[in-house]
Amino acid sequence: MNAFQEIGKFGTLLYQALRSSTELKTYRKSFFQEMVKIGYDSVPIIMLTGFFTGSVMTIQSSYQLDSAFIPLSTIGAIVSESILIELAAVISSLVLAGKVGARIATELGTMRVTEQVDALESMGFNSVSFLVVPRVLAGILMFPVLYIVASVFGVGGGLLAGIFTGTVPVADYLMGARMYFTPWTLIFGFVKMFVFGFIITSISSYKGYFATGGAEGVGTSTTEATVLSCMIVLLADFMLAALLL
C-alpha cells in the first residue's frame, strides 16, 4: 500500500471516529478505563522521565556554563524553560509512544486478528466508536495532565540535582526559573501535548485496527505504530515551534 492510500485510509478512520464520537453510550465505560490506563498508569514513568531529564539538564548546564561571568541563576532559567517549553512534552511523548502507543496497537491488533473486531461489528456495534474514539479522546485529555507531572518533576529534579551536587543553590535556581517564566510557555506545552496525544493515540489505533496476519502482523503493526508516532511527534514539534514561537 502506498503512502497516499495509507493517508486516505487513516483520514477515513478519523472521519468515522469523529462521526461516531456522539455515540457516548457505546464508549463511555471504556473511555474512563482508557483515561486510567493512559493517564494514571503512566504517572510513575513520567515522574521518572521528568525527574531525570531535569537532573541531567542541571548537571550538564552547570558543567557547560562554569564561568565567573555567568550567574548561577542562569542555570535555573535554562533548565526550567527547557523543561516547560520542550523537554517535558517531547521526551514524555516519546516515552508514551512506547508505552501507550504500543499497548493500543497491540490490543487492537490482537482483537483484529482474533476476529474480536468482527465479533463487535456483527453484534451491531460501531467498532470505531467502541475501540478508537475512547482511546483518542482519553489521549487528548490525559497527555496535557501528564505534561504537568513531567514539568513539576523536571523542574523539581533540576532543583534537587543542583542541591545534591552543590552546583546551584536553591535561591539562585528558583530566581532563574522565575526570571523568564511566562504563562505562554505553559500554554505552548499544553498545546503540544494535546497534539502529541492525538498523534500517538490515533496512529496507534489506526495501525492496530487494520493489523493483518496473526502474531507477526500484530508485532509489525506495533513497531510501525511506535516508530511512526515518534517521527510524527518530532515533525509536529518542529512545526508547532515554527508556527507558534
Added chain:
Amino acid sequence: MIEIKNLTKSFGDLLVWEDVSMTIEDGETVAIIGRSGCGKSVLLKHINALLYPDEGTVLIDGANIFDQDYVTQRKLRQKFGILFQGSALFDSINTFENIAFPLRYFTTMTESEIRDTVMDALEKVNLENVHDKETAELSGGMRKRVGLARAIILEPEYIMYDEPTSGLDPQTSDEINKLIIDMAESLGITSIVVTHDMHSVLDVADKVAFLDEQRLSWHGTVEDLRVSDHESLNNFIKASEYQI
C-alpha cells in the same frame, strides 16, 4: 430469506471467487464446503457485510445489506449471530460478561434479567458452572459453546457457523453438531455452516454449496449430494475419507 446474487470478490490481484449466487430459505441449514483457502469464510463475511464484494448484492429479507446507511446496516447485522472460527471471545472479560455483553448495550434488561438470560443461554449450550471463568481457562469445545451462547443471546433470525468443529476431537465435534441441530429445531433459526468436515455436513445440513475453482461449483440438497456425479465434489468427499 438470504439471496446472494452474482458476488465477485478479489483481494488485490487474487480472485477469490466470481459470480456466486444462491438463495437460503428461512429455516434451512445450508453448509458451505470447499478446500482450505477457497474463500468459504470470506463468503460468510459478505453475508452480513463484514466484507464488501467487488460486484454483486446480498439481500437480507429483500434489503441489499451493502446499500444501506450505517444505522440500518447495523440493524440488519443484528439479525445474525456468528460463531467465529476461533470463537472470538473478548479476552479482557470473563465468560459471563462475554455473553452478557450485547445485552448490556442493546437491551434495557435489569441486572437480574441479564443474569437469568445468560444462565439460560449457557444451559442451552450444555454449559454450567463456567460463567465466572476467564476465557483463557476454557477448553476449545467450551469456547465454541460460549461463542454460540453469545451468538444466540439477542435471539437472531440467522446464525452463521465458521468452521464450528475445527480443532475439536470427534466426540466434542458431535456435541457441537447436535447443538447446531438443536438451535435450528428449537429456535427455528436459519443456519449457514462453513466447514470442510463432511461428517458435520451430513449431520446438520439440508442443503450444500460447494466452492471450487473460484466459483460456486455445485449446490443442492444433501440427497442430491449423495447421488451427485460432480467429479471435483466427489473427489473432495473422497479426500475427506467420508463414505456416503
